[in-house]
Amino acid sequence: MTRIPHEPSGEPNPLRSLTLDQLRRRTSMKWRTYPEDVLPVWVAEMDVPLAEPVVRAVTDALALGDTGYPAGTAYAEALAAFAAERWDWDGLAVERTAIVPDVMLGVVEMLRLVTGPGDPVVVNPPVYPPFFQFVAHMDRTVAEAPLGADGRLDLGTLEETFRRAVAGGRRAAYLLCSPHNPTGTVHTADELTAVAALAGRYGVRVVADEIHAPLVTAGARFVPYLGVPGGENGLSLMSASKGWNLAGLKAALAVAGPGAAADLARLPEEVGHGPSHVGVLAHTAALREGGPWLDALLAGLEDNRRLLADLLAEHLPAVVCRPGEATYLVWLDCRALGLGDDPAQTFLRRGRVAVSSGLPFGTGGAGHVRLNLATSPEILQEAVRRMAAAVG
Numbered sequence: 001m002t003r004i005p006h007e008p009s010g011e012p013n014p015l016r017s018l019t020l021d022q023l024r025r026r027t028s029m030k031w032r033t034y035p036e037d038v039l040p041v042w043v044a045e046m047d048v049p050l051a052e053p054v055v056r057a058v059t060d061a062l063a064l065g066d067t068g069y070p071a072g073t074a075y076a077e078a079l080a081a082f083a084a085e086r087w088d089w090d091g092l093a094v095e096r097t098a099i100v101p102d103v104m105l106g107v108v109e110m111l112r113l114v115t116g117p118g119d120p121v122v123v124n125p126p127v128y129p130p131f132f133q134f135v136a137h138m139d140r141t142v143a144e145a146p147l148g149a150d151g152r153l154d155l156g157t158l159e160e161t162f163r164r165a166v167a168g169g170r171r172a173a174y175l176l177c178s179p180h181n182p183t184g185t186v187h188t189a190d191e192l193t194a195v196a197a198l199a200g201r202y203g204v205r206v207v208a209d210e211i212h213a214p215l216v217t218a219g220a221r222f223v224p225y226l227g228v229p230g231g232e233n234g235l236s237l238m239s240a241s242k243g244w245n246l247a248g249l250k251a252a253l254a255v256a257g258p259g260a261a262a263d264l265a266r267l268p269e270e271v272g273h274g275p276s277h278v279g280v281l282a283h284t285a286a287l288r289e290g291g292p293w294l295d296a297l298l299a300g301l302e303d304n305r306r307l308l309a310d311l312l313a314e315h316l317p318a319v320v321c322r323p324g325e326a327t328y329l330v331w332l333d334c335r336a337l338g339l340g341d342d343p344a345q346t347f348l349r350r351g352r353v354a355v356s357s358g359l360p361f362g363t364g365g366a367g368h369v370r371l372n373l374a375t376s377p378e379i380l381q382e383a384v385r386r387m388a389a390a391v392g
């Protein structure tokens with residue numbers, strides 16, 4: 001029987017499982033970038049234990065010495081089943097997938113398939129900073145089509161940016177962040193259908209980063225870009241990385257729509273050598289058996305969203321928080337605090353709390369910070385307390 005997403009799973013809330021002392025034993029970026037007196041609520045790592053099926057898959061592989069090169073289609077099959085159950089999407093064809101090292105390296109490879117050096121890549125700032133970094137590093141140019149004031153896609157701006165991008169017969173691509181990071185916006189089926197129509201009209205190829213797709217609230221619906229009318233020519237990158245906290249176990253999937261199958265077939269063979277076989281096993285286990293754990297996490301994140309709203313109203317009422325419908329990241333407008341373009345520096349220096357600066361997110365990022373909700377209520381409370389103390 002198909003599970004209803006977000007129904008009570010019987011799993012404990014993973015956000016309440018680890019103490020601050022336990023977390024400080026971790027050696028990853030989140031916990032080693034800043035001194036120990038700094039409370040980190042910045043980079044996209046969750047303060048959770050791993051789902052038991054993932055732990056079992058990895059430890060079984062290690063016990064067997066199964067640490068060779070990745071092979072087979074189990075990951076794609078697991079993602080197709082997850083997509084059918086969670087998103088009512090049966091259009092993920094295993095034969096139109098390829099394993100890639102991670103989502104951003106997969107994005108680079110997809111953009112190489114559909115653009116050439118110097119071609120423009122359209123993005124919607126404020127957006128995930130590596131979009132700018134990776135595009136520039138691969139010798140493409142970034143064309144900004146900023147989100148609207150409501151944090152949603154501005155289709156008029158997008159059309160004008162597409163028109164300029166293809167002027168003179170140039171090729172162009174659109175790097176779509178769906179759900180959107182940092183705002184948590186979940187693009188609707190109507191919005192994505194309009195995007196596909198614009199892309200078709202101007203000959204712009206769409207590459208969708210859909211890594212946050214499993215992390216959508218109960219009141220919203222994730223719509224795969226490849227599943228909307230006109231999305232058949234698109235390319236998507238998906239992964240269990242964000243949903244199950246597997247960034248250190250590298251693996252992702254590139255997925256092609258029917259009209260992009262020939263493009264994906266041109267992917268160099270050596271790209272498939274980059275993913276971790278153990279990572280593939282972990283991601284496959286998460287998608288196949290990690291649903292109850294994910295539902296418990298989503299319920300915990302919803303609790304934290306409500307808690308954050310209450311904390312901000314009490315301690316930092318001048319901060320504008322528009323709760324997103326996806327991700328575990330929150331975009332905070334701190335401009336009314338009078339802390340300048342980079343309030344994250346003040347929160348770090350005076351409050352000893354690390355949030356992500358809004359500036360690297362591009363246009364619309366000045367005066368903003370991104371906060372990571374995927375932590376315990378106690379750490380979230382302390383983070384807001386420190387932020388308020390930095391302002392007071």
